[in-house]
Amino acid sequence: MTTTTTDVHDSDGPPVPRSPADVVDASITAALLHGVEGRYAEAIDVLTRGAGDVAGFGVVALAMRRDSGDHEFVSLVGDEEARALVLGKHLPAEALVEQTTEADAWGPLRFLPAERAVPAGLAWTPDIEKADHPDAWDPDDWFSALLLRPDGDVVGVLTLDVPFDGLRPDADTRARLADYVERTAAVLENLDQRHRVEQQLALAAASREVIRRADPRQGARAVVEACAPALVDALGADAAWFHVVNGPSVVARRGAGGGVDAAAGAVGGRQVSLSEEVAAPEELRLLSRITRHLWSHQELLMRSLYSRSHPGISDADLAAVDAWLERAGVTTVLVVPLGTLDEPLGTVVLARSGLQRDWSDIEEQAARDLGRDLGDALHTAAVFAEKRAMVGYKEQLIATVAHELRNPITAVLGNLDVLAELIAPTPPLEASRRAAERMRALVDDLLALSEADGPQAVPTEPAAFDEAVVETVDLLRTVAAAKEQTLVVAVPSDPVPVLVPRGGLDRVLGNLVSNAIKYTPAGGTVVVDLEAVPAASENPATAVLRVVDTGIGIVEEEIGRVFNAFVRSDDPLARRESGTGLGLAIVARTVQRAGGTVHVDSVHGEGSTFTVTLPLAPTPATPAPPDGPAGATG
Structure with missing residues (x-):
């Protein structure tokens, strides 16, 4: 590979090596200015270049020791091609030990002539001609300076190449470089540590973005x-x-x-x-x-x-x-x-x-x-996937069992009807009918839950939410009247269309209103209110249903799980009423499948408010009447 050193210095001929004191003062001052600005890599380059200025070398590389024992090249000045090849590479610890062991030692300096060269693990060789001189520099010579702490630990190594005079370092060159290294080693280590902290902070921020x-x-x-x-x-x-x-x-x-x-x-x-x-x-x-x-x-x-x-x-x-x-x-x-x-x-x-x-x-x-x-x-994703699979298996099992039970229960109820016509009613017969009816209600709820969880096609025609509310309340008025309750219904005069299957809509309303009546004592009040909320800003138009009762309410600890399947309250007042623990789960899943939400506000002993929000279906535009002659009438 060809190296160029013409851009290292501005003078036409080889520069005259400067005194270590001048270079140290100038280099440290410039490096500290860069460091104050957070430009640590540039500060390290300044001090690396200073070693070349002191010793009269055109290409200088700096490798700093890492925890692994290897040395990472953090700076190379004097040749852009060499910089691209070497910067960021690692010098294996064993290669450096072998080189320094074989080299001539002059204090912190090491020199290994080409005739005794050993594999460096990482080497860049300049394409230069060897001068005709007994002490001429050979392209395969290796000259370095160890950066030492006061206790003798090696923290880095400077490697110098391409001497301006074309000669191997003499005693004067070695003395100047040894003095420079001694005075700048601590500064270089400090700048390197600061640069690494900067890198660690940047990587920590990037890692947080990944996670x-x-x-x-x-x-x-x-x-x-x-x-x-x-x-x-x-x-x-x-x-x-x-x-x-x-x-x-x-x-x-x-x-x-x-x-x-x-x-x-x-x-x-x-x-x-x-x-x-x-x-x-x-x-x-x-x-x-x-x-x-x-x-x-x-x-x-x-x-x-x-x-x-x-x-x-x-x-x-x-x-x-x-x-x-x-x-x-x-x-x-x-x-x-x-x-x-x-x-x-x-x-x-x-x-x-x-x-x-x-x-x-x-x-x-x-x-x-x-x-x-x-x-x-x-791992968490695998746990979620396993749970989803188990839930799917459970739901499939429930749906299968419910389907298999439906026909036998229908047969039992049919036979009980036949017996009722043949013999007079007896307590065992009535108890059998109540048990069968309860079993049929459980099977119906299981099938409804399975349907709410299963795949559903989006309805092409909207369902009239307002009509469904009125019909549901009419069906349950006799139940409320039997408990001497006040049942109030309020719906808009204009249609309230929603893209929900009518069967699902009826189940949502039936469960919410029947629950309100069931858990409200005699003489209480149940209000069913439907409102169409127009679009505003970024919020789309919605239909909001509120079912408000003055019943027994829900204890605070149970509010968060009322929409879970097979969950029934531990409240003794609630336990007096029969139920499967599936009604509210069916409500929640049906509403969520339609892109809506459901939540409950409740005070134990005072009552509950269940609120369902569903997107309004778009209303088809009314075609404009055709234009006719002025004054024309139909």
Whole structure:
């Protein structure tokens, strides 16, 4: 690769190295100004460039130590091509140890001549000609300065290349650089730490956005499809492949304009080559083995050009991953297990291509946390799905049993009618009839509940809500009169159309009004009021039904569950009345299926108000009369 250093300095010839004191003062001042403005990366570049100014080198790179022991390149000045290649990459700890061990040591400085060079793990070699001089700089020479804390711990390493004089560093050069490094090491470490805090805060905000999108109630596929684009953005990936065990696979890739597209399919869609390769059965088995290992050890797998091993994963599996990366055109990946407790639930493979940087330890930690959070969301989604399946099974069982019971109960009632004609009424006969009637009421409610939960076609013709109210009240007037109750009904003079099946509407009204009468003592009052509320601002037109009674009311602890199936009050006054505990559940599900709402306000001992709100059906426009001659009459 060709390097250029003409843009490093403005002078026509090689610059004269400046004194460490001048450079330190100028560099630290500029760096602190950048730091005050929160431009930490630029501040680090200033101090990195200062090392080259002091020692007379055109290209300088800075790598800072991370918790893993590796060093991450956070700055490179002097060559844009080298910067694109190296910045963000990791220098493995073992490679640095080998280099420093073999190198000549001058205090914090290390020099390894080309003739003793060892593999660096990450190397950039400038395309320069070696001068005709006994001490000429060789493109494969390695010259570095260790950044040391007072206790001797290494916190970073500066690597210098392309000397302006074309020579290896002499004693004077080494002295100037050693003095500069000693005076700036603490500043560089502080700036690096501040920069990392800034990155952590940004990643934390982006991670919150990823999790905010997860709604486990919608299922595993919805969770993955909602989170995939945000995750790609948050972690700066070019693409991400999500695979959920026994669930969906989704690929998200960064579009040409920088946005993120999500494609879903049997194995993540066909728009991204990554999914084509992973979809193969042997690749899925490979991913499953790696995921189990990573989750059990709470680890991630990063694979790139400079990361060639991982404890606990076989060389054969790692070789298979590398072959897959090469076929997919990816240079670095981060494999993140998704899970909760002891159970891995899936995997996300984050990919970068081209000269993209390696994954920083901050990004790795964010990915690890997101893997757990997304695993929790997937686990919750699985619980929701299991509960939905159980509810569906229960409802199907109830509907089947109710259908099977209906005919025998009808036969029992028919035979009781025959007996009533043959013999005089007796207490056992009357008790049998009451029991059969109660059983028939329970079966009818079960079938109504099943119908309310089952698929329903949207009615093409609206039902007249006002007519249904009047007819229901008329049917129940005799029941209210028997208890000497006052039954009041109020409906608008204009039609109130709603898109609800008339049978469902009758059940809603019948249950609410009959309950009000049932749980209101003799002499009480029941008011049934229907109102058409016109559209206002962003609120559509609605029909509002209120059923108000002066009955026994509902205890506060039970209000939140009155619309649940098979729920009956523990109030002794309510227990005196017979019931199946299904009426209000039928009301709620019928209203919700129609896009409406139902709620109750109640004071125990004073009465209750049930309010149903349904969307008004659009009223067909009345055609305008045809124009005729002026003054013409029909």
